[in-house]
Amino acid sequence: MANFVLVAGARLGAWAWDEVVPYLRAAGHGAHPLTLSGLAEKRDVPAGQQTHVQDIVAEVQRRDLRDVVLVGHSYAGIPVGQAAERIGDRLARVVFVDSCVPADGESFLSAWPDGGAEVKAAIAENGGSWPLVPASYYEGQDLTDEQIARIAAGSTPHPGATLTEPAVLARPLGDLPATYVICLYAGAEPGDDVAELLAGEHWRLVELDTGHWPMFSRPRELADVFLGLAT
Template identity: 75%
Template sequence: MTNFVLVAGARLGASAWDEVAAELRAAGHEPRPLTLSGLAEMRGVAAGQQTHVRDIVDEVERLDLREVVLVGHSYSGIPVGQAAERIGDRLARVVFVDSSVPVDGESFLSGWPSGHVRKAIEENDGFWRPVGPEHYAGQGLTDEQIARIIDLSSPHPGATLTEPAVLTRPLGELPATYIKCLLDDEEPMPVVAELLKSESWELVEMDTGHWPMFSQPRELARILAESVATSALPS
């Protein structure tokens, strides 16, 4: 049995993983979806990026989890990548689901034209507000799935997007799977492409959009389960 700690991207909480968690549970694994501070049922809790890193590390340590696969989607790849370094030999693998990855000293908003996001955060009392259905067009989602994402979304604490990541070792040393969702962009971002040169990293492609836990939950669960077998292979 493998413990999967599942962390959704910006604006979403643990409930984003409901269908994936059901599939993993049916396959004999233990999924543990986690809501980060300031989101969903944790709204009202002050949060910066390092708060989110601690949320993940604390969950692993509180439950005394072993053979852990940390899974980060979108924004959450940044705190998940940092947490993966900090849980030591509890980690079996880290899986980045069409996500950003942490770069030491850089924030989620670094490296791309994000002035509009910073302005939106300033204008909305420090939060990145939820978006409408047009944001999810062309991502392999049904109207019902889009409506569900919107219903589950909450304002995202802006400080988590602007604070820098802190890495203690090269990220390429971690055993990792990167899942690229091809409807979002056919090529991984340059920093990810560089990390994929590491023998410890593998690339898996999905023919869907940026929210595969909604558009293809069964396929995503299968890939996550197979990542465990990858980690078990002799080096």
């Protein structure tokens, strides 16, 4: 039995995995969706990036999980990638779902144009949080109007410090057993950093013909990908 620890991207909480979790549990696996500090029901908890890393490590330790498959979507790939190396032999695999990957000493915004100057300005103008986006932001990503409305209604502003603080890695990310799930609506090719990791012996690529939020648009197909990694 695998234990899936599921972490959604910016502005989302554990609720984002509601349609994926039943498939994993029906197959006999553990499924543990996690809300990071500063988001959803934890929106009042102050958080930086290392807070999010510790949120994930603490969840694994609190539940005494073994055979852990850590799943990080979008932004969450950065704290998940760091947490993966910190849980030691509890880790079975880390899965990056159309996500960023951490680089030692670099932040979420490091690779953005001008170092994410526009995002930093938005954070400063919104009391330290990355503000919400309009529903139109989610169009063209294989989502129904109902799914878009659900994402927009459930989202919360994202704690800005998690986007600007640097990642801390003790060893090369390519040493981890990893799968990268690329969602083709968001771009058919992985970025250069991911492509370099995929060239190593420990990383594998899986393609999903959907948009950037597959836990909403294709929950069954995404769960099938996870289940294939657990067998």
